[in-house]
Amino acid sequence: MNNRLETFVxxxxxxxxxxxxxxDLWAKIEQGLDARTKKKPxxxxxxxxxxxxxxxxxxxxWLYAGRLQNKDLxxxxxxxxxxKKEVHFAGLITEKRDSLAIFASANPELYKKFTADLxxxxxxxxxxxxxxxxxxxxxxxxxxxxxxxxIQLQLLKQQLLIINQVDDYKRVNQI
Amino acid sequence: MxxxxxxxxxxxxxxxxxxxxxxxxxxxxEEEAEDVLQEAFLDAFTRIVDFRQExxxxxxxxQIVINKSINYLRKRKMEFVSTDEISEVPDEDSFDDSxxxxxxxxxxxxxxxxxxxxxxxxxxxxxxxxxxEEIAHILKISENxxxxxxxxxxxxxxxxxxxxxxxDE
Numbered sequence: 001m002n003n004r005l006e007t008f009v010x011x012x013x014x015x016x017x018x019x020x021x022x023x024d025l026w027a028k029i030e031q032g033l034d035a036r037t038k039k040k041p042x043x044x045x046x047x048x049x050x051x052x053x054x055x056x057x058x059x060x061x062w063l064y065a066g067r068l069q070n071k072d073l074x075x076x077x078x079x080x081x082x083x084k085k086e087v088h089f090a091g092l093i094t095e096k097r098d099s100l101a102i103f104a105s106a107n108p109e110l111y112k113k114f115t116a117d118l119x120x121x122x123x124x125x126x127x128x129x130x131x132x133x134x135x136x137x138x139x140x141x142x143x144x145x146x147x148x149x150x151i152q153l154q155l156l157k158q159q160l161l162i163i164n165q166v167d168d169y170k171r172v173n174q175i
Numbered sequence: 176m177x178x179x180x181x182x183x184x185x186x187x188x189x190x191x192x193x194x195x196x197x198x199x200x201x202x203x204x205e206e207e208a209e210d211v212l213q214e215a216f217l218d219a220f221t222r223i224v225d226f227r228q229e230x231x232x233x234x235x236x237x238q239i240v241i242n243k244s245i246n247y248l249r250k251r252k253m254e255f256v257s258t259d260e261i262s263e264v265p266d267e268d269s270f271d272d273s274x275x276x277x278x279x280x281x282x283x284x285x286x287x288x289x290x291x292x293x294x295x296x297x298x299x300x301x302x303x304x305x306x307x308e309e310i311a312h313i314l315k316i317s318e319n320x321x322x323x324x325x326x327x328x329x330x331x332x333x334x335x336x337x338x339x340x341x342x343d344e
Contacts, residue, residue: 028213
């Protein structure tokens with residue numbers, strides 16, 4: 001019987017919330033809300049100008065630092081013959097990618113997989129490129145970069161072949 | 176933005192009364208309870224962006240109300256427990272209320288006569304539905320203290336009810 005009080009309160013919970021706040025309380029809250037929202041635009045404006053100032057400062061610093069550090073090493077600086085090869089590959093890669101993109105709408109699933117593979121290779125390339133200026137053996141890195149391009153090209157060729165076959169197969173099956 | 180004024184008023188209408196009673200039970204003063212209510216709603220509406228829907232709006236608001244009420248009480252220098260008070264735990268069946276005709280209004284009035292510490296613990300446990308672990312967290316006391324305070328509060332409540340001649344027979 002010890003829990004009679006608890007049970008009673010639980011059963012009659014509503015009868016315990018009988019007091020009412022005064023009627024003008026909402027008006028006071030509304031006043032408070034108005035006061036707070038009025039303050040807001042000024043504050044927002046202030047924050048926005050502060051943010052804009054920071055962006056401008058960062059932009060200037062970035063531009064300045066970029067100009068100072070713009071000794072980005074290119075393949076051509078290391079080896080002219082490799083540079084030629086790389087340019088040749090890069091041209092072919094763009095070409096093949098364009099051809100591959102034509103099939104994209106017909107085989108979106110496959111295209112997605114293909115581009116994912118290519119992206120991985122691209123990332124490798126970018127990493128090598130970033131390594132190049134500081135690398136102790138630059139010829140080695142350049143070789144790897146050109147090799148990477150070559151692999152990309154091979155991959156693209158194979159992908160084109162596959163996607164062509166898939167496309168043919170689909171067309172035949174449709175008929 | 177923070178939602179329209181009409182929506183805020185709807186929330187106010189929905190929760191004001193319940194929250195007012197929560198605050199009033201803790202504070203025992205109507206003016207203070209209204210101040211708490213006003214602050215709590217203002218806070219809730221301006222901080223509504225912080226409100227992640229892990230709980231309901233009502234529970235979230237109730238937490239704000241209770242925290243603010245406790246702060247008000249603390250400003251009045253209320254001590255939740257003095258160290259010598261927690262020595263012995265009263266018997267579980269101290270509130271043997273089988274003969275007491277329970278009536279909501281009488282209980283409600285009796286609760287207002289409890290000392291601050293008792294009233295707060297009893298209200299939080301009995302009426303707001305918090306368990307002792309949560310109460311310990313809210314009041315920054317030990318769980319055992321919360322339990323003891325609750326037992327004592329119940330005992331005291333019973334004696335107040337009895338004094339009022341609420342015994343059935």
